[in-house]
Amino acid sequence: MNNIRLYMAHDLTNIPVQPLPENYQFSRLQKEADKKHWAEIVAAADEFATKQAALERFDHEFKPHLSETKQRMIFLQTHDGHxxxxxTAWFDTWNRQTIGRLHWVAIHPEYQGKKLGKPLIAEAMNVLASFHQQAYLRTQPRNLTAIRIYRQFGFEPIIRSQRDEQAWNAVYSQLQNR
Structure with a gap:
């Protein structure tokens, strides 16, 4: 079950308001060289084994769409620039149509537990809503905290197969036992 990917969808209405704590601000990717900031965050949050692997993913996924990336990649920073x-309020093809995708949500470990995830997700969803009417995300069964937050935001599980149903039932069971 560790290899399975879970999908969730949202119609991008009724996005909860989540105030950003004082001393934090949102910004966007300004120039390609800022990709190192993205790579540092996602690598530190264990989304990639190394910063180099994250940089390679950026070059593969975002560099070909740099103008879109500058509009859609969100950074959460302290007021002193950390x-x-x-x-990323990205896009993808789903059922032969382009819809939004909540993508690569990560909080640097130094800032985890400071109530920053929900404001970051709300900001990304608002950016998504400015481009799309629907969005989806992909997650893994081990990301129980994230799944709980996504559910609070109104994301609903997508069940396309018996395997999906079994995986979601296991997730629900784990969430109830926490």
């Missing part, structure tokens, strides 16, 4: 988190 990177605390990132999320």
């Amino acid at each position: 990177d605390a988190g990132t999320a």
Whole structure:
């Protein structure tokens, strides 16, 4: 079950308001060289084994769409410029139509537990809503805290197979036991 990917969808209405704590601000990717900030955050949050692997993913996924990336890649920073988190209000094809995708949500470990994830997700969802009417995300069964937050934001599980149903039932069971 560790290899399975879970999908969730949202119609991008009723996005909860989540105030950003004082001393934090949102910014966007300004120039390609800022990709190192994204890579540092996602690598530190264990989304990639190394910063180099994250940089390679950026070059593969975002560099071909740099103008879109500048509009859609969000950074959460302290007022003195330290990177605390990132999320991308991306896009993808789903059922043969382009919809939004909540993508690469990560909080740097130094800033985890400071109530920054929900404001970051809300900001990304608002950016998504400015481009799309629907969005989806992909997660893993081990990301129970994230799944709980996504559910609070109104994301609903997508069940396309018996395997999906079994995985979601296991997730629900784990969430109830926490």
